[in-house]
Amino acid sequence: MLALIAGQGALPRAVAEASTERPLICALEPHAPEGLTVDRSFRVERLGGFLHWLRRKGVRRICMCGRVQRPELRLSRLDWRTALMLPAMRRALKRGDDGALRIVISLLEEQGFEIVGAHEAAPSLLPPEGVPTRAQPDEAARAAALLGDRVSAEQGARDFGQACVIRDTELLAREDDATGTDAMIDALTGAEGGVLYKAEKPGQDTRVDLPVIGPRTARGAIRAGLAGIVVSAGGVMVLDRGEVLSLLDEAGLFLWVRERP
Structure with a gap:
């Protein structure tokens, strides 16, 4: 049981x-x-x-x-x-x-x-690898994802949060464990065109505290003017996936479920 x-x-x-x-x-x-x-x-x-x-x-x-x-x-x-x-x-x-x-x-x-x-x-909460949205990540998003990998490794080593916001090669915001991803997004200013990156911390025990995004995250990314969301395949759960994809498609944002190198 x-x-x-x-x-x-x-x-x-x-x-x-x-x-x-x-x-x-x-x-x-x-x-x-x-x-x-x-x-x-x-x-x-x-x-x-x-x-x-x-x-x-x-x-x-x-x-x-x-x-x-x-x-x-x-x-x-x-x-x-x-x-x-x-x-x-x-x-x-x-x-x-x-x-x-x-x-x-x-x-x-x-x-x-x-x-x-x-x-x-609840294995259905993990989305399959790929880009399920109509919008697709461009070269700037791919560069942001690579920087996100490095930021994630640093945050994991320092026991910080699991998310950050990047535009091109500039780190705009880090998640604070005390407030969370959605609060970080809500506080963003001047982040238009940026990318929300979220992944489990390197070496993290995935049996607890696996990262999550949901409709509130999508709405926050839209309000902030972000270009899209990058999450690690197998490392981030998506709640109410159908609603998340509908919100992102309507606003022209991408969701990239990406295998980390």
Whole structure:
């Protein structure tokens, strides 16, 4: 049985609806996922008891998706099962996002669970390689994609965000992990003709925090006057793909699902 630990944003609902099996919906308090009925919520101080409950329900696989704010750990609220995990949990709360996720994955695996990526639970969210829009990338877009590869490698090494905006060979904006891709696009000025580049961080564990774009991303790119969007094949999920393509086609933007060299 699969448990979906759902954070904020549109991704958890999309994964639940596209999943090949009906998942058990769980959420970390005090946040509730959008458009989903939660079967079980839990506090971080009760993580051990929550995992024990999952095992009793027959859950063997866990998918974590959606935005989650780093919780505050209150020692006075720990149950005894969670207290046994306290050293690892403290290390996770002190790390950057990537380091914290690696510790969380290791912690769940030590408890006997298999961690499943959102794209594995709902493979239809990964678009095939190619250009599904009527507009096609030109030479300037190809040059921007190559620079995007280098920026992505740098951002991954520094535990930054997964997206940037490039025009020709000029880097116009970087994603801030605290705000996200859509906020970066909304803040753009003077980016007409630029390209949104988004990819998983090199070396990233793709079972968690795989990048996502959706209709809001497309609308933001259109408002900013961008020429198109480049995403890595197998590394970025597209929510409501039909709506995204319709929006981009109407505005004359391209979507390039590109295999990184």
